[in-house]
Amino acid sequence: MSLSRLSKQVTEALKTVEVFIDTTQVSKNNAASVAEIKNKFIDLKENLQGLIGSLDEDAEVRTKDLKVPDSSEMLDYRKFMTQLSKNRNPSALRELTILLAKMPPDTIFLGVGSPNPNLYPFESMTVKLKDGTTLDMSGPKLTKVLQYLPSAGYTPLPPLLKDFQDKFHGAQDWTRKDILITSGAQEGTYLAMNMLLNPGDPLLVQNPLYPGFADIFRPMEVETIPIHMDENGMRPDLLAQVLEERSKMKHKKMPKVLYVNPTASNPTGTLLSEDRKKQIYQIARQYDLIILEDDPYYFVHFLDKDPLSFLSMDQDQRVIRFDSFSKTLSAGLRLGYVTAPKAFIDRMNLHLQVTTMHSSGIGQLVAHELLSTWGCDGYRKYLAEVRKFYKGRRDNVLQAADKYLTGLGTWAIPQGGMFLWVTLKPVKDLRSLVTEQCVREKLLVAPGYAFNIDSKDSNQYIRISYSVATEEQAQEGIKVLGKLIRENLK
Secondary structure, eight states: HHHHHHHHHHHHHHHHHHHHHHTTTTTTTHHHHHHHHHHHHHHHHHHHHHHHHHHHHHHHHHHHTTTOOOSSOOOGGGGSSOHHHHHHOOOOOHHHHHHHSOOOOTHHHHHHOOOGGGGGGGOEEEEEOSSSEEOOOOOOOHHHSSSSTTOOOSSHHHHHHHHHHHHHHHHOOOEEEEEESSSHHHHHHEEEHHOOTTTTEEEEESOOOOOHHHHGGGGOOOOOEEEEEETTTEEEEHHHHHHHHHHTTTOOOOOOOOOOOSSSSSTOOOOOOOHHHHHHHHHHHHHHOOOOOEOTTSSSBBBBSSOOTGGGGGGSSSSEEEEEEEETTOOOOOOOEEHHHHEEEEEEEEEHHTTTTTHHHHHHHHHHHHHHHHHHHHHHHHHHHHHHHHHHHHHHHHHHHHHHBBEEEEEEEEOSSSSEEEEOOSSSSSHHHHIIIITTTTTEEEGGGGGGSOOOOOOOOOEOOOSOOHHHHHHHHHHHHHHHHHBBBO
């Protein structure tokens, strides 16, 4: 039993006894006894209230020596949520769209505010794949997605994605988890942050960091606690050290959220090892953290088999996982999906109801028809080709870096993704080098300071993307970059 739960039970017991004593009938025969009982209860109550205060303090501190929770116990998810999130209620009209999706075709629809679909100018839609396959999305399917959809997504898509999650990450307990379709993984992380963090709350984040996520939390005025990475990703030893030190700071809140970009991390291209993931998950259990597993590059790794995800080891239902089709099917589809405990999915759904309402119906239909046609095996086959392509591009950039950047900086071999992260020798002015001199040579690279927790900090890193430029262009670009770096060395 947790200390906080014991504290609550003792408090409730005291209230019960107090009510019983106060409602006891007093007569001449028992007046002395009742008075004695009341006095003893007052002494007991004062002593127990002191104990309750200690229990609450210990529960708040959550020191390293606390036992990890029993995985059979449900987490109290509401304690992680902001008051704003708790205050949200389902939109009555949005709830009608859920009923609408379940109603038979002969239903008389007098309760919805949807436009008449007969007025839409779209008659049919087909998509031809590069392998010659044609996806026909005409008729009732097209009509359905041209209308308002339930915020959770186009009805046939979440069950298909649940099946895929089971195949890629092991069987999930869908009685306790659910899926929410979002407009890319980025919208999912935005919804989660608004659900979990108030201004001033501490947030554990890897450093360096994807700027899109940083741009979500900066206006929220949260307290960011960076956990530094090496060539193998986030360091569990530093995470444990930070949390242990934090637990001794009585005046500081304990973090409740940890953000990790584990596969082919943007910007470094590092891949968090299975052993480190296990260590980080145990630390999350120990300190009662929710893990935000932002993994858009999961299928763009260069390993022989898919990496173990935090979702696959989630005994306690404390992982919120964000997946995306942007790096594999199409960035313009703007489709992602969140896998998380139902309590979180329900709250994120309520946030979604008052923002974008739902992701593009046409995009969801295209994804559903494509993945249904391919099946999981077909999708795996396609992903193997995606990985082969990016691995070839990576190898080409590494060859160019060896040729033109040796002696000017260092780098680790990316284990996936689309980027090479280079640590430069000290240069006079990195900002000028990247934003002025490279631009004059019609060359674009990303400066490392854009990926700092504080983007105003300067550093000696650059990120080279190998996703779009041809192999010849990459060779020429890195040659020019090497020349400019050499001219700017201190």
